[in-house]
Amino acid sequence: MKKSSIVGIIIIAIAICVIISTYADSSTYGTFTDAKTTDTELHVVGQLNKKKELVYNPQQDANYFAFYMKDNKGLECKVVFNGSKPQDFERSEQIVLTGKMVGNEFHASKILMKCPSKYTKDQIEVKEVSAAPVQTS
Amino acid sequence: MDIQFVGEHLLPGRLGQFFIILSFSSALLATLSYYFATVNNLKSPLSGEFATLSASWKRIGRIAYMLNLVAIVGIGSCLFYIIYNHLFEYHYAWAHSSKTLPVYYIISSFWEGQEGSFWLWTFWQGVLGFVILKRGKSWENSVMTTLMLSQTFLASMLLGVEVFGTRVGSSPFILLRNAIEAPIFARPDYLSLVADGNGLNPLLQNYWMVIHPPTLFMGFASMIIPFAYAIGGLWERRYTEWIKPALPWALYAVMVLGTGIIMGSFWAYEALNFGGFWAWDPVENASVIPWLTLIAGVHVLIAYKNSGHSYFTATFLVFISFILVLYASFLTRSGILGETSVHAFTDLGMFWHLILYTLTFVALGVFMMVSRWKEMPITKKDEETYSREFWLFIGSLVLTIACVQILATTSVPVFNAIFGTKIAPPPNVIEHYNKWQVPFFVIIAIISAFSQFLKYKKTDSRKFFISLSVSLVAAIFITAAVVYITGVYTNAMYMVLTYAAVFSILANGRILGDALKGKWKLAGSAVAHIGFALLLVGALVAAATQKTVSVNTTGIGFGDEFAKSNDPKENIILYKDEPVKMNRYMVTYKGDSTEGPNTYYRVNYKVIDEKTGKVKENFDLFPNAQQNAKMKQIIASPDTRHYLFNDIYTHVSSVPLKEETHTPHEGHSDEENYEKPLTHEVNVGDTIRYRQGFIVVKSLNRSAQIQNIPVASGDIALGMTLEVNEGDKKFTAEPIYLLKSGTPYDFGKNVEEAGLKVRFTNIYPDKDKLELMVYQKPKAEKDWIVLKAIEFPFINLFWGGTIIMVIGFLLSIFRRNKEIKTS
DSSP states (O other): OOOHHHHHHHHHHHHHHHHOOOOOOEEEEOOOHHHHHHHSEEEEEEEEEEOOOOOTTTOTTTEEEEEEEEESSSSSSEEESSSOTTTTGGSSSSSEEEEEEEEEEEEEEEEEEEEEEEEOTSSSEEEEOOOOOOOOO | OOOOSSOOHHHHHHHHHEEEHHHHHHHHHHHHHHHHHHHHHHHHHHSSSHHHHHHHHHHHHHHHHHHHHHHHHHHHHHHHHHHTTTTBBBBHHHHOTTTOOOHHHHHHTTSHHHHHHHHHHHHHHHHHHHHHHOOOOOGGHHHHHHHHHHHHHHHHHHOEEEEEEESSOOOOOOOOHHOOOOGGSSSSSGGGOOSSSOOOOOOSSSSSHHHHHHHHHHHHHHHHHHHHHHHHHHHHTTTTTHHHHHHHHHHHHHHHHHHHHHHHHHHHHHTTTTSOOOOOOHHHHHHHHHHHHHHHHHHHHHHHOOOSSOOHHHHHHHHHHHHHHHHHHOOOOOHHTTGGGOOOOOOOSSSSHHHHHHHHHHHHHHHHHHHHGSOOOOOOOOOOSSSSSHHHHHHHHHHHHHHHHHHHHHHHHHHHHHHOOOOEEEESSSHHHHHHHHHHHHHHHHHHHHHHGGGGGOOOHHHHHHHHHHHHHHHHHHHHHHEEEEEOOTTTHHHHHHHHHHHHHHHHHHHHHHHHHOGGEEEEEEEHHHHHHHHHHHHHHHHHHEOOOOOOOOOOSSSSHHHHHHHOOEEEEBBBBBOEEEEEEEEEEEEEEEEEEEEEEEEEEEEOOOOOOOOOEEEOOEEEEEEEEETTTEEEEEEEOOOSSEEEEEEEEEEOOSSSSSOTTTTOOGGGSSOOOEEEEEOTTTTEETTEEEEEEEETTOOOOEEEBBOOTOOOEEEEEEEEETTTTEEEEOEEEEEEEEEEEEEEEEEEEGGGEEEEEEEETTTTTEEEEEOOOOOOGGGGGEEEEEEEEEEHHHHHHHHHHHHHHHHHHHHHHHHHHHH
């Protein structure tokens, strides 16, 4: 067999491994109920409860933002985000959180929201914010 | 009854729509004509009936092509006319521009929408077609067939006409009243109510957005040419011939697309507050994947040209690169990325249209491969291990695998759509990609170094190792130094990548040294490889050691539990004129100024030598935000201080929203906005301190005037002239005391800038004192901003590397172009 064919086969094998482990890295979409049962980070999709208070007082702490969100099953949970309040947050139609439960609060490391955009009213604009990386060292 | 609308300019739109139809039909005609020209030419290439037929088809094809180009220019002119003249009766102008936009941003609003960017693509493809027409010679027929087929598809994207009840494409000339349903369109004079357009997204109001899209789309457009040559080569059975003319085109595509991607990266760095130059966003990935596969393709094309090996791989990579361009446009334009990307378009009803475009070209490539499979010049010989072609092949495959990984993660939403699964992207995307890409790029950098020392066919392995050993050893020492200086020693894999890149720079530097002595041939590749290796080191160092300098060290937080798990805190609050120590900088927020829709926040940075107390550096940064009080939103853009070895990147993450109008309401006295006043008994020449500064009583004005109140002869009107000093700023104020018909009044003065109100409330002739009341705004009401600042060390290595790489591509184009002429 040709050397390049052997290499080709090895490469294809690596490619398959890469794809499989890429999906092993991936997360899942879940609800707050799912989040309570797992320790790993997951994505929760839901809507902001606009009737409840949004806590963001930069004068006290510029890195604490808390709000209440209802997941797609209708369960409400307090969400804490380690960062500044994303602008436009009040108008969000849908929120995708990445994070995990800590006690009774969901600690989000990333918030991605969809807002009706001012600039293109018939389109949807997607915005993303990330919290500070949790230091592991 | 139809309504007669007043004030509409329908001519440019109708003309534009005519040009769209013309561009579609002429592209279709050109495709067919060039197809028949190729087919007839294949039957009898030199003379006879078929040759004449082929020549006539070619003539028709050329005319149709020229018509197509004219139509495309016509579409662009009409659309520009509409946007430039603010004809808001057209949806495109209304949705993407406004009257306040400066001219250069009107250019960016031209391609903000999908239609405009499709136009850009088709325009460049048309321009490149002209080059083929002039210089393609015997390749014109087959290459133009493929190119015009792509032009037909792009033109169809702009059609916006109904076919069997479904709208095909989206026209930029659709009228506002047809695009949106609203009651105002029942009025004949609705246009007078549409005061202004929506304007351009502030994030796109950046000079990079004027030139990034045209460059990127020129890159996308030029990807079709190597593809078309490969198709032509198989179709006309000119299996080996196509590679020579296609090679400079492939290099050109790689160079232009690379430049476009880097410009996008510059834009992200300068205008988006994501905090970086690369975020592994699906939209970014979508354009980098075809770029990398075509780079791999270029390498195997060269391998094949010199050794006859890897024909299939070369053809495959050229094919897949263009198909991935189409796939990229599907990803970004169909709305499928939905919740995974920050800047993807939403679906304009072109989902299946885009799939059809992609699949057609997939089918074309597969058909050509399969039908010519047995005739393809695939060697049965085995490569030598010590040969350049073998390692070019391996390097390209590794690059392809790296792309497979990026593609797999980016395509998660596509898999979800196909299989109905609900897989979410990895929680930490950047970590995920880096974990995979760093090892791949270690291998690629190492191969890019040593394969330069290999010869085609066979190399003396002893000589090879001797010439390499110096670089291998020297790289160890340099790496140690680089790792130490930049501080990337926390991660073993990063050190390995640094070593690989340094090795590549040294090895390619030697090749470049030889090139300068006269062996010019390898100069292009050496320069490109050096640029690429520098880019790797720069990206690695900047990303790995970037440091948030705006760390909140005050320790104020919402509970310790939170602080424990979430340090470090990356945003810091700055009150106006209160310096805060941030890393080595003393940072002060000095105030804001508004210019058009933007509010610029002046943030002063000072570096003070701790021993001598001297100010070593002093500069202002102006991060800005567009405020919209009604929408309760800001859109922030960063400002960056560039040094040779690092950048300080600053953006506001939160600011107090400005009220549209500030009307004091009834029943509230102005003084409620202030803290309890302090009463001072003063005399001329006295100085009074307040929280942020001091007030000097300058003089007493005995002939003070009060608006609307006549001062009679028996009345006393005294003005106290004050000088308010705050920092290096001075304000004057003159509160007035009035004794009118025996009744005392006083007229206080506000010093808004200092947050003060002063009142001259009494006179004590017996004590020879004047009473001054000083009101100060409470601290929290002072202006503040929440700031985030990041330090990017050695980012210039990244930018420098990209520029060097582009120069390398350019040199290679010259070389490969020369080869066509000399042969």
